[in-house]
Amino acid sequence: MKKLLFLLLFLTPLFSFNSAHKFYVSVTEIEYSPENDALQIIVRVFADDFQKLLQERYDLTIVLLEGKEIPETDRYIKTYFKEKFVVSLYGKNQPMDFIGKRYEKDLLVLYFEIAPVKEFSKITVQNQLLTELFDEQKNLVHVEHFGKTKSLLLTKNEPIGTINFKK
Amino acid sequence: MRHFKILCTALFVLFSCSIFAQENTEPETQEVQQGHTNQNKFRQLNQVFATPNQYRTASGAPGPNYYQNTADYVMDIELNDKTQQLFGFETITYHNNSPNSLNYLWLQLDQNIRAKDSKSPMINGNGIPPVTTPDRFVSEYVKEPFDGGFNIEKVSKDGEPLSYTINQTMMRINMEEPLEPGESFEFSIKWWYNINNHVTNRGRSGYEYFEEDGNYAYVIAQFFPRMCVYNDVEGWQNHQFWGSGEFALPFGKYEVNITVPADHILDGTGVLQNREEVFSDKMMKRYEKAKKSFDKPVLIVTEEEAIEAEKGFSEEKKTWKFKAELVRDFAFTTSRKYIWDMMNVKVGDEDVMAVSLYAKEGNPLWGDYSTLAVAHTLKTYSDKTFVYPYPKAISVHAKNQGMEYPMICWNFGRPNEDGTYSDRTKFGMISVIIHEVGHNFFPMIVNSDERQWGWMDEGLNTFMQFLSEQQFGKKYPEAIAPHDNYPSRRGIPSKIVRYMKGDQEFIAPIMSNPQLVHQLGNNAYAKPATALNILRETVMGEELFDYAFKTYSQRWMFKHPTPEDFFRTMEDASGVDLDWYWRGWFYTTDYVDIGVKNVKSYTLTNNPTEEGKKLLARFGITDPETNPRTKDAVYVVEFDNGDKSMQMTDPLENAPKLKTYLMDNFSAEERAKMDVPNYFYEVVFEKPGGLVMPLIVEYTYEDGSTEKIKYPAQIWRKNDDQVSKSIASDKKITSIVVDPDLQTADVNLENNAWPKKKAANEFEKFKQKKNQG
Numbered sequence: 001m002k003k004l005l006f007l008l009l010f011l012t013p014l015f016s017f018n019s020a021h022k023f024y025v026s027v028t029e030i031e032y033s034p035e036n037d038a039l040q041i042i043v044r045v046f047a048d049d050f051q052k053l054l055q056e057r058y059d060l061t062i063v064l065l066e067g068k069e070i071p072e073t074d075r076y077i078k079t080y081f082k083e084k085f086v087v088s089l090y091g092k093n094q095p096m097d098f099i100g101k102r103y104e105k106d107l108l109v110l111y112f113e114i115a116p117v118k119e120f121s122k123i124t125v126q127n128q129l130l131t132e133l134f135d136e137q138k139n140l141v142h143v144e145h146f147g148k149t150k151s152l153l154l155t156k157n158e159p160i161g162t163i164n165f166k167k
Numbered sequence: 168m169r170h171f172k173i174l175c176t177a178l179f180v181l182f183s184c185s186i187f188a189q190e191n192t193e194p195e196t197q198e199v200q201q202g203h204t205n206q207n208k209f210r211q212l213n214q215v216f217a218t219p220n221q222y223r224t225a226s227g228a229p230g231p232n233y234y235q236n237t238a239d240y241v242m243d244i245e246l247n248d249k250t251q252q253l254f255g256f257e258t259i260t261y262h263n264n265s266p267n268s269l270n271y272l273w274l275q276l277d278q279n280i281r282a283k284d285s286k287s288p289m290i291n292g293n294g295i296p297p298v299t300t301p302d303r304f305v306s307e308y309v310k311e312p313f314d315g316g317f318n319i320e321k322v323s324k325d326g327e328p329l330s331y332t333i334n335q336t337m338m339r340i341n342m343e344e345p346l347e348p349g350e351s352f353e354f355s356i357k358w359w360y361n362i363n364n365h366v367t368n369r370g371r372s373g374y375e376y377f378e379e380d381g382n383y384a385y386v387i388a389q390f391f392p393r394m395c396v397y398n399d400v401e402g403w404q405n406h407q408f409w410g411s412g413e414f415a416l417p418f419g420k421y422e423v424n425i426t427v428p429a430d431h432i433l434d435g436t437g438v439l440q441n442r443e444e445v446f447s448d449k450m451m452k453r454y455e456k457a458k459k460s461f462d463k464p465v466l467i468v469t470e471e472e473a474i475e476a477e478k479g480f481s482e483e484k485k486t487w488k489f490k491a492e493l494v495r496d497f498a499f500t501t502s503r504k505y506i507w508d509m510m511n512v513k514v515g516d517e518d519v520m521a522v523s524l525y526a527k528e529g530n531p532l533w534g535d536y537s538t539l540a541v542a543h544t545l546k547t548y549s550d551k552t553f554v555y556p557y558p559k560a561i562s563v564h565a566k567n568q569g570m571e572y573p574m575i576c577w578n579f580g581r582p583n584e585d586g587t588y589s590d591r592t593k594f595g596m597i598s599v600i601i602h603e604v605g606h607n608f609f610p611m612i613v614n615s616d617e618r619q620w621g622w623m624d625e626g627l628n629t630f631m632q633f634l635s636e637q638q639f640g641k642k643y644p645e646a647i648a649p650h651d652n653y654p655s656r657r658g659i660p661s662k663i664v665r666y667m668k669g670d671q672e673f674i675a676p677i678m679s680n681p682q683l684v685h686q687l688g689n690n691a692y693a694k695p696a697t698a699l700n701i702l703r704e705t706v707m708g709e710e711l712f713d714y715a716f717k718t719y720s721q722r723w724m725f726k727h728p729t730p731e732d733f734f735r736t737m738e739d740a741s742g743v744d745l746d747w748y749w750r751g752w753f754y755t756t757d758y759v760d761i762g763v764k765n766v767k768s769y770t771l772t773n774n775p776t777e778e779g780k781k782l783l784a785r786f787g788i789t790d791p792e793t794n795p796r797t798k799d800a801v802y803v804v805e806f807d808n809g810d811k812s813m814q815m816t817d818p819l820e821n822a823p824k825l826k827t828y829l830m831d832n833f834s835a836e837e838r839a840k841m842d843v844p845n846y847f848y849e850v851v852f853e854k855p856g857g858l859v860m861p862l863i864v865e866y867t868y869e870d871g872s873t874e875k876i877k878y879p880a881q882i883w884r885k886n887d888d889q890v891s892k893s894i895a896s897d898k899k900i901t902s903i904v905v906d907p908d909l910q911t912a913d914v915n916l917e918n919n920a921w922p923k924k925k926a927a928n929e930f931e932k933f934k935q936k937k938n939q940g
Contacts, residue, residue, distance in 0.1 A: 023686070025688070031928075031930070033928075040928075040930035040931075042929060048591060048595075099930075100937045105591075105656060106595065106656065111930060111933050111934065111937075113930075138685075140686075142669065149670070151672065151673060153672075153673050
């Protein structure tokens with residue numbers, strides 16, 4: 001028991017909050033579009049956090065600023081998402097197409113698509129974005145299907161969640 | 168003309184009655200109805216609020232018996248820059264101004280959150296990751312934990328030891344005799360602790376280590392045992408420090424002597440008492456110059472001098488002496504790395520020194536913007552609250568920090584190593600400085616209880632930050648180019664939509680303790696800031712809001728307000744009943760969703776309609792065409808009723824009796840001035856969202872002209888789901904849009920327009936743009 005307590009102490013970030021301090025959060029919106037037979041995915045991350053991650057993981061010269069990106073940036077983003085962001089439908093991991101990205105103040109907005117996709121009753125999302133860099137990272141995932149929105153709050157220690165939908 | 172008005176009134180009585188009649192034609196298959204409690208969204212908050220009393224009045228002002236206890240501190244502090252340890256001896260004089268006897272006193276030992284046996288980290292649930300890297304494994308499982316927390320060496324009164332009990336982050340002084348009302352109690356504590364690295368461990372205070380030159384920069388706060396607040400609403404504030412809830416502190420006087428290496432540059436809360444002792448002659452001269460500089464900062468210590476100082480390590484010591492009055496806390500910063508600049512700001516009639524301290528790593532950004540941002544904040548906040556009452560405000564550059572104390576705060580924003588910086592870094596830095604300097608007003612002076620109610624200081628301050636940022640953009644357009652407005656992150660209604668429409672499982676009412684919520688940034692900062700911004704812009708109007716907000720600030724300046732004191736004052740000083748707004752925005756997680764349900768157009772006729780007949784029958788008139796009371800009645804009929812003989816454009820042709828009535832009763836001149844509307848509409852607005860809001864509608868007419876009408880929120884008082892509006896118009900309406908300027912944080916725009924417009928799908932818009940190249 002003593003050992004376990006000791007472990008727990010160290011697994012948790014000690015201090016998670018300062019007054020105007022950053023909150024380590026990403027927000028993902030996944031929507032099923034019946035017109036396009038597609039799963040449309042929009043991911044918002046803090047650009048400075050994500051830049052730091054890409055730099056530490058791949059290449060120190062990566063800059064996430066409009067007009068200052070290096071040519072390999074999108075390739076790194078695709079590689080990273082392939083490892084850290086996985087959507088499964090019908091019990092199978094689905095390949096995602098990277099549509100593009102844009103900047104929105106201090107955010108980086110990323111667009112992905114999974115197609116073709118039919119209606120589904122169950123979706124599993126694994127989202128480990130940024131968790132290897134920030135212990136406190138929280139990744140919110142909203143999924144809209146059949147006009148209903150359901151959400152997951154994924155973290156480093158609980159990176160996978162499943163949502164069931166009924167028509 | 169008077170006659171015509173009466174006629175029109177009668178006409179619309181018929182019209183609205185007919186709708187009323189429609190609503191009652193529901194099939195009568197309902198079961199026996201049960202009673203219910205008052206669930207009206209406009210009911211008053213009396214059942215939720217505490218009953219007003221002698222301490223806190225119903226108007227939101229402090230009552231005649233309002234009291235607050237005070238704590239005065241005399242402290243000798245010494246920093247060991249070699250071992251990163253802090254030593255202190257403090258004498259506290261606690262004044263019991265309450266009407267109650269106190270059997271014990273409580274102190275806060277916030278440093279204990281870092282103690283080896285701290286329970287604070289244990290309240291977070293977690294699992295064990297299935298795989299991890301070797302260095303992470305070592306740091307998480309193997310390394311010796313940081314040995315933080317207070318080492319309390321002695322607690323004494325007049326040299327005699329006092330009995331005390333430590334309960335995690337709190338300490339109780341066990342009094343031999345109770346402290347009676349009006350009495351004071353003086354006692355001393357000797358302590359020391361190991362200072363933590365705030366960059367790697369996070370935390371609001373600590374040091375940053377600069378590998379390159381081997382120096383430390385210290386930002387030191389909640390560093391001494393501090394008195395808890397005792398008051399009429401909480402008794403002793405007894406929430407432990409778990410990490411998220413910040414501080415609740417009494418006001419008092421401080422005399423603090425801080426001893427550091429002689430080559431350190433130091434500043435902190437209060438007025439420096441021995442400037443000539445600790446300043447060089449050069450610094451004194453520059454300081455005198457800074458006192459006269461109102462437009463730009465004067466360097467007290469230059470970058471060259473700071474770089475030179477970095478190379479040494481003085482074995483000598485220097486003691487910096489400060490005095491502060493009417494402050495709730497004390498904090499300081501010290502390092503030999505510091506560049507130091509100051510300028511004078513006229514706030515009201517007062518001279519206030521705006522001050523910045525930063526290592527060379529902060530330049531060029533810090534030299535350019537920090538002190539300017541401090542000065543701007545003092546002016547803009549003072550304008551909306553009260554004249555800043557302290558002699559100075561300091562902004563200190565500390566990596567990753569954003570934290571506030573009286574007269575001093577730590578702020579992030581560091582340029583790249585080559586001296587370049589992005590807009591993101593620049594605006595992040597200016598915003599955090601405005602925010603943290605702004606905290607001097609809330610909660611350093613308007614001293615709400617942060618540990619209970621994070622939003623009372625964070626929300627109000629983030630709202631003020633938004634106003635101040637927008638003014639900064641107007642004042643320094645060159646600093647924000649190419650933006651037209653300062654790119655504020657929080658405050659704009661559309662920015663809160665994503666949060667408010669989220670899964671209810673992960674959102675909480677604003678009226679929640681900071682420790683209990685999933686998304687504190689949205690919960691305590693963004694949502695209350697947006698709610699206040701909407702209240703100001705869309706519900707109350709700037710003038711009424713600003714007067715009431717200023718009243719609140721001034722009433723509770725140097726006092727301890729509760730949420731109710733804020734809610735009540737805002738209503739009391741503005742004459743606007745806001746219970747519905749507080750209830751919805753602050754006590755629930757409801758969201759705004761208002762739309763247009765359907766639109767019907769009507770015209771007039773003299774032929775009795777079925778509905779008209781039914782209605783008249785209720786009044787005993789069964790022969791409307793021949794009954795003298797109603798033979799000239801004008802009926803309203805849905806335009807699209809298949810009767811092709813009717814001309815939509817001229818109601819007088821459709822209702823000839825109205826025409827003859829006008830001719831019989833009015834002169835040609837009078838008739839010429841009359842305006843008989845050509846079009847009649849009934850618009851049904853729906854409100855699927857739980858929040859009550861004003862109904863803002865833009866009508867667009869055939870000729871392209873538009874008209875915007877704001878129906879007060881009270882339009883929903885009798886029916887929370889839908890409401891109809893009858894509209895008489897000369898011109899044909901071509902479209903109706905609810906909340907056209909996105910002022911209400913409406914979470915669903917799909918139902919906002921008639922005719923229906925498919926709200927642009929963000930994803931498809933982006934994809935299309937991408938495909939077009």
